[in-house]
Structure formats: structure tokens, C-alpha cells
Amino acid sequence: MAGVQVGLKNLYYAVLTKDDATGVSYLAPVKIAGAINAKISPKSNTEVLYADDGPDETATALGEIDVEFEAKDISLTDQAALLGHSIVGGVMLKKATDAAPYVALGFMSKKSNGHYRYIWLTKGMFALPDQEYATGEDKPKFQTPKLKGTFVKRAYDDLWQRIADEDHPDYVASIGANWFNSVEGTADTTPPTVTVVPANNATNVAVGASVNWTFSEAILASQVSDSNFFLIKDSDGSAVAGTLSINTARTVVTFTPGANLSAATAYRAICTKDVCDLAGNKLAANSVTKFTTA
Structure with missing residues (x-):
């Protein structure tokens, strides 16, 4: 069941230190305590080509992204980091020459189905906030700070946002567990590997056996x-009917034949090299495992 956003917590920022044709890098993410709300408003620019007295084609390009967040408090340390100010002897100094750095902004939002959405905006700059103060009254009135900024796509790869949903079929727990450790996540360029049961060239395999492919990481x-996953008779290449399933960790795929396999018969279990890990790395080659039933 799909869910709508009903909550907000774990608001983080990370200062962008490099964004050019050679790569991108950030300082370690820093948490802003007491997130209240966040608003993301992407703008798009659309042009319409008219031909033969009517609209013929349209083209749309991403513009700037307006971002606003409100928190219980934004400490002087965080204000200085986000807006380019300095702190001397416990006092924040604001100068006309201060320049806000580019930062990334991340948070998580609970959905009505109980799952969370994780978000990173990759490059933006915040503006000086309004300052409003009021005297105490008989009825308490909370005064909470807001920051508004403008975000854009990165020069390195055009990326402007990363989003993960816990209820997406390819989501695994490690995504959420590591989401705020870095803006980019852990770089993964290693192809997955796979082991198969029954093993290659196994004999006397039970006719009621299933085939299990176990991967070195989530796929x-x-x-x-x-x-991508199938079982065939070795003699004629005919496919065996059955069902596929994957475990919750996304590391084990099981093929369960719809009926017992034929006795004393050779089979081939195949997993194609198109199978990818979560980072998009494919298997190095097709996995082909031959076994013979009892």
C-alpha cells in the first residue's frame, strides 16, 4: 500500500567542497536538531514550438529549486556553516563580505503506511533569514527559525536530488542505515558474485530439489x-516450469519447480550476467550450473 508523507525528522546538511568535471566531494553531514518542516519547490522552464498554426513540440528544462526548512533552533555554529559567517570567542560575526557556501540538505519523512522516505538535495545555497523577536505574553508563542535557499543541479553529473523509499522493492535496510553517513553513499564498483546450490556437476540431486542462487551482496x-533466472533440461534446452522468489535481504533467489524433476536427468540452472547489485554493477559473466538428478 502506497503512503503519503506525514512526518519529518533527521535534518542534515553537508558543505560541498568540490563540484567540477573531475568529481564531487562533501564534508561530513551535520545534524540540525528539531526538524519541523521542509518544502521543496522545483521550477521548470517550458518552451512550445508552433507549426502549422498550432503547438507542435514542447521542451522542458529544470530551473532552480526553491527550498525552505524550519527547525526548533539553528545553532550559531550551524548558522555560521550554512551562511558563511564566523564565530569568535563564542560570538557570531556577520560581515557584508560573508559568502554562503554550497551545501547538500538531507532528511527523512515518515509515510502513512509506516515506511520512510529518505532525501538528499545535492547542491544549494541559503540566504540570510528574517529575524523576528517578540516579548513574552500570557500565552506562550513559539518563535522558530526558518532558512530559505536555492538549489541547483551539480556541475559534475547534473544530479540534484537522491530519494529512497523503504517500501520500494529494491530497497534494503543498509540504504537507510547509511543514508546520513554521506551525501553520496558508499561508492560500489565491485560486481556481485554468485554461488549455486546444487553445485556445478553435482550428482544424485533429489528430484524435489529447488535451485538457490546466493549473491555476495543485495541485487x-x-x-x-x-x-534472468531459469532451469532447463540439458538434453534439449526445454525450460522447467516453476516459480521464483527472493529473500528480504535481496541476496538469495530461489527457483522452485512446479513438479518433481525427472529422475537420472541432467539440468542446467542459469543466471544471466544482466543481474545487477544495487549500485548497478552486473555479474561478470553468465552463471551456468549443471547437475544431474538421482
Whole structure:
């Protein structure tokens, strides 16, 4: 069941230190305590081409992204980091020459179905906030700070936002557990590996056996299909009917035949090299495992 956003917590920022054709880097993310709300408003620029007395084609390009957040408090340390001010002897100094740095902004939002959405905006700059103060009254009135900023796409790769949903079929717990450790997440360029049961060249395999592919890391659940995982008879290449399933950790795929396999018969269990890990790294080669039933 899909859910709508009903909450906000864990507001983080990370100062962008590099963004050019050679790469991108950030300082370690810093948490702003007491997140109240956040608003993201992307703008798009659309042009319409008219031909033969009517609209013929349209083209749309991403413009700037307006961002606003409100928190219980924004400490002087965080204000200085976000707006380019300095702190001397416990006093924040604001100068006309101060320049706000580019930062990333991240948070998580609870959905009505109980799952969370995780968000990073990758590059933006915040403006000086309004300052409003009021005397105490008989009825308490909370005064909470807001910051408004403008975000853009990165020069390195055009990326402007990262989003993960806990209820997406390819989500694994490690995504949320590491979301605020870095803006980019852990770089993964290593292809997954796979082991298969029954093992290659196994004999006397039970006719009621299933086939298990166990991967070295989580794979994309969306790729678990009969075009990537299948069992065939070795003699004629005919496909064995059955069902595929994947465990919650996304590391084990199981093929369960719809009926017992034929006795004393050779089979091949195949997993194609199109299967990817969560970072998009494919298997180095097709996995082909031959076994013979008892």
C-alpha cells in the first residue's frame, strides 16, 4: 500500500567542497536538531514550438529549486556553516563580505503506511533569514527559525536530488542505515558474485530439489524474472516450469519447480550476467550450473 508523507525528522546538511568535471566531494553531514518542516519547490522552464498554426513540440528544462526548512533552533555554529559567517570567542560575526557556501540538505519523512522516505538535495545555497523577536505574553508563542535557499543541479553529473523509499522493492535496510553517513553513499564498483546450490556437476540431486542462487551482496529485486533466472533440461534446452522468489535481504533467489524433476536427468540452472547489485554493477559473466538428478 502506497503512503503519503506525514512526518519529518533527521535534518542534515553537508558543505560541498568540490563540484567540477573531475568529481564531487562533501564534508561530513551535520545534524540540525528539531526538524519541523521542509518544502521543496522545483521550477521548470517550458518552451512550445508552433507549426502549422498550432503547438507542435514542447521542451522542458529544470530551473532552480526553491527550498525552505524550519527547525526548533539553528545553532550559531550551524548558522555560521550554512551562511558563511564566523564565530569568535563564542560570538557570531556577520560581515557584508560573508559568502554562503554550497551545501547538500538531507532528511527523512515518515509515510502513512509506516515506511520512510529518505532525501538528499545535492547542491544549494541559503540566504540570510528574517529575524523576528517578540516579548513574552500570557500565552506562550513559539518563535522558530526558518532558512530559505536555492538549489541547483551539480556541475559534475547534473544530479540534484537522491530519494529512497523503504517500501520500494529494491530497497534494503543498509540504504537507510547509511543514508546520513554521506551525501553520496558508499561508492560500489565491485560486481556481485554468485554461488549455486546444487553445485556445478553435482550428482544424485533429489528430484524435489529447488535451485538457490546466493549473491555476495543485495541485487535488484526487479531483475528477478524468468528471463534472468531459469532451469532447463540439458538434453534439449526445454525450460522447467516453476516459480521464483527472493529473500528480504535481496541476496538469495530461489527457483522452485512446479513438479518433481525427472529422475537420472541432467539440468542446467542459469543466471544471466544482466543481474545487477544495487549500485548497478552486473555479474561478470553468465552463471551456468549443471547437475544431474538421482
